[in-house]
Amino acid sequence: GAVVSQHPSRVICKSGTSVKIECRSLDFQATTMFWYRQFPKQSLMLMATSNEGSKATYEQGVEKDKFLINHASLTLSTLTVTSAHPEDSSFYICSGTSQGVGYTFGSGTRLTVV
Amino acid sequence: GDSVTQMEGPVTLSEEAFLTINCTYTATGYPSLFWYVQYPGEGLQLLLKATKADDKGSNKGFEATYRKETTSFHLEKGSVQVSDSAVYFCALIEEKLVFGKGTKLTVNP
Numbered sequence: 297g298a299v300v301s302q303h304p305s306r307v308i309c310k311s312g313t314s315v316k317i318e319c320r321s322l323d324f325q326a327t328t329m330f331w332y333r334q335f336p337k338q339s340l341m342l343m344a345t346s347n348e349g350s351k352a353t354y355e356q357g358v359e360k361d362k363f364l365i366n367h368a369s370l371t372l373s374t375l376t377v378t379s380a381h382p383e384d385s386s387f388y389i390c391s392g393t394s395q396g397v398g399y400t401f402g403s404g405t406r407l408t409v410v
Numbered sequence: 411g412d413s414v415t416q417m418e419g420p421v422t423l424s425e426e427a428f429l430t431i432n433c434t435y436t437a438t439g440y441p442s443l444f445w446y447v448q449y450p451g452e453g454l455q456l457l458l459k460a461t462k463a464d465d466k467g468s469n470k471g472f473e474a475t476y477r478k479e480t481t482s483f484h485l486e487k488g489s490v491q492v493s494d495s496a497v498y499f500c501a502l503i504e505e506k507l508v509f510g511k512g513t514k515l516t517v518n519p
Binding site for chain 1: 454506508512
């Protein structure tokens with residue numbers, strides 16, 4: 297079945313640095329990629345939706361200049377957390393979809409900013 | 411807006427016990443309802459779904475029935491196994507996929 301590979305699974309970075317998270321669709325072409333974040337004991341919250349070749353659409357309250365999303369190809373989407381701060385520590389997860397393919401989730405990335 | 415409320419965990423059961431994880435939702439229209447499961451170290455996987463009232467989704471011994479009158483979609487399994495240990499997410503979709511907070515299930519041998 298459809299698989300989305302997400303890396304890294306865990307990352308620890310210093311405050312003020314940037315971190316890139318990659319999601320690759322391995323056996324399908326993800327025309328749309330969704331990015332979620334989950335704080336402890338909270339729901340997965342949609343951050344943004346990106347369509348291949350287009351600018352991402354961000355949900356209300358999500359800073360587009362802080363969370364840079366690139367979806368330049370049908371098999372790769374990246375989320376870059378710029379100038380990370382401890383409050384950005386969270387679980388980030390991507391989901392790819394395409395015509396006839398349901399939501400296929402990556403395994404998630406646990407980001408800790410120290 | 412749309413929302414999903416599911417019972418808070420963690421839930422710890424012995425093998426072969428009966429499982430219920432409650433889920434209720436709020437939506438403006440007639441959403442499709444889902445249960446996702448996340449095994450340790452893996453991504454979310456669709457466990458089962460129901461697209462209209464009174465539909466029953468089932469998979470791997472798990473069941474959930476779309477109850478419009480009570481806006482519920484409770485997950486049940488008659489006899490859990492150690493391999494069922496995971497985090498379970500209830501979700502709905504109208505315009506976008508909305509998740510509950512997740513319920514961690516641990517099944518002990």
